[in-house]
Amino acid sequence: MRTRLAIRIHSFLESTFPERRVFLKSDTDTRFIRLRPGTQLVAVTGMVAFVAWAIVATAIVLMDSIGSGNFREQAKRDQLTYRARIDDIAHERDTRAEEALAAQQRFNAALAQISMMQSELLTSETRRQELETGIEVIQTTLRQTMTQRDGTRAELEELRQDTKADWDTPMAAAAAPLQMDFLSTALSETATERDQIENDAREALEQRAEMELELELLNERNDQIFRQLEEAVAVSVAPLDKMFKNAGMPPDRILEQVRRGYSGQGGPLTPLALSTRGEEPSADELRANQILNQLDQLNLYRMAAQQAPFATPVNLNLVRQSSGYGYRRDPKTGGRRLHKGSDFAGRTGTDIFATADGIVTHAGWQSGYGKLVTIQHAFGIETKYAHNSNLRVKVGQRVSRGDHIADMGTTGRSTGTHLHYEVRVNGKPVNPMIYIKAARNVF
Template identity: 60%
Template structure:
């Protein structure tokens, strides 16, 4: 069967003087055919694998470019939205400050009107006491006059003694003066009642104005506090525990945050005072939120134009092509682009680190640490305290890189987290 498919062949080799041949047996032909077939199959398979890898790599690069463009558009939209929200926050703060000044003025007017009301009430009380005393004296004078005139009516009409006549004249004059004083007191009492009614109307109008102002302030506080609370919760942080930590470090009170009291005579607290104290409490909570926001990395380290080149998580390594974990995000811009701290903190490392190149580590509150790698210049030193938005160096291409960019990391209690969680959480606030 082997000779039928691979018959014996002879290969003749002829020279000028001699002729020789090489015998190709069936087994030899089978081995040569199998080897040639294996070589051709290996060539086909290798070519197919190479083509598939090339096509797959091209698709991956195209997908990566599309993802980068999508990320860039998202960041541009977030930057525009952030600027818009910042302008709205500034405008709301201005309105809040103006309303707070108006509340202070209205409180002053309310205190003055309350003082005038109390003075009028005291005056009315004095007038009523005087009126009652005058009426009592008038009644006593009438009784005395009737007692003096009664004997004279029963006795024969004779000339009154001079002393009795003087007494009658004196009592008549006193009665006339008392009647005149009574009429004047009644007139003054009527005027005081009219003024009290007018003052009551003014107080009612002022209370309506105060209620409108308080409603505006309460709405403004709710609008200001709610986005901050959502921002912390979106970043996976408990606002209550954060506020307790901030409050423990900022526990002093005074100035405009001192509780207000409109009562100076042991009276029950005024409802306006309760509402004002509630607003001041919310304002204190807003200040605590803003302090906490400055201590957490809700900002972006690059404020100039940049390109989002790599996200957080597993990715294809740009150097080796293998799949590796990427513990931060890469933001690309020209060498020398300023880099800024994303929160208040203390520099705990500033120097060269293998792979990272020139690296800055900043320790923030709440166990948060941020890292800024591949810098061309480090502008801070270890132990230096930095504020949110303070320049810490320049972007570069030091360390293990393919081009200039900043590798930005966020770690919580030593564990890496996605920095975009904080950046996206703050896009509607800052």
């Protein structure tokens, strides 16, 4: 079998690559080289492999060259995409700010309607009690009417029996015409009275059904008002609670401190007490009191937020943050040093604002800081605004969040126009961006 296969292969090679001889002739001798089919096959295979390798290598070089050009173009496209992304992020930030402002306006409108809704709740509760009393009166009247109707029917039946018995006597026959007239009149009056009682009962039932429907609609309206109030309060409280937690300020302790500090600002809201008979509060009263407690908590949150530095000291659209909080290479000495605040670079004279309500404790020159403004806030928090070119407040002055307190400059130990902004808690510096980022999308 192998011999036949070998013979067939040899025949195929002989027909494809016939044996060739290459003659080499010299002056004295003639020689030849025999190229057998197998040798020719190996030579052709080697040449094909070499040509294929050359083609592949050339293609790789060309692809690498084309790829380099594509990489540069891709880098340019990525750069354009990155810039477009930055623009989109800036637009989204502005949109978020507008949405936050709109949400604040909606919340203020909701607060303005709360007093009106409370009055509506009191009015609805009074109306509900009146309807319940009316239903009870109608039910009592209906029972009395039905009793009277049954009594009248019994008297009518008794009268019929008596009349039938009297008709069997001779005297009754003589007096029959008179008795018939009297009986007809009595029956007519009784029928009329019966019809009137039935009409009164029917009207009472209809009035009861209308009152029950009105009471059900009133309860549904009250429930809808409660749901709207609960949703509005929950949506308003959750961001503030998250903001204080992200800033490392325990909400319970902060609210208790603000509650103790009430001074001429109204005090907490008073719970509702709709019952004067010592009864257990209803479900609506409990819901109303819970909403009032949440509104009181929201009011405390807003007061606390005004007294903590959650705002930015400059308009972020006009400046850039040039350095953050933490250890860095000192721009003057070149050594490693703790940078106790955040730097915002901008043009000379850029407006600088107070980030929370407080009292100015320093407004003047201080070594290293240049022209410095220091404001003392609640909760042991203090903010510093350094390197200013002009100060617009004085020591002892009370300022509010957003007040214009200084102009940006490069006084003191500074390498260029910028604001050095510090936040200190109980005298220790903390990262100001903790407060600014915690308040993002809230104010």
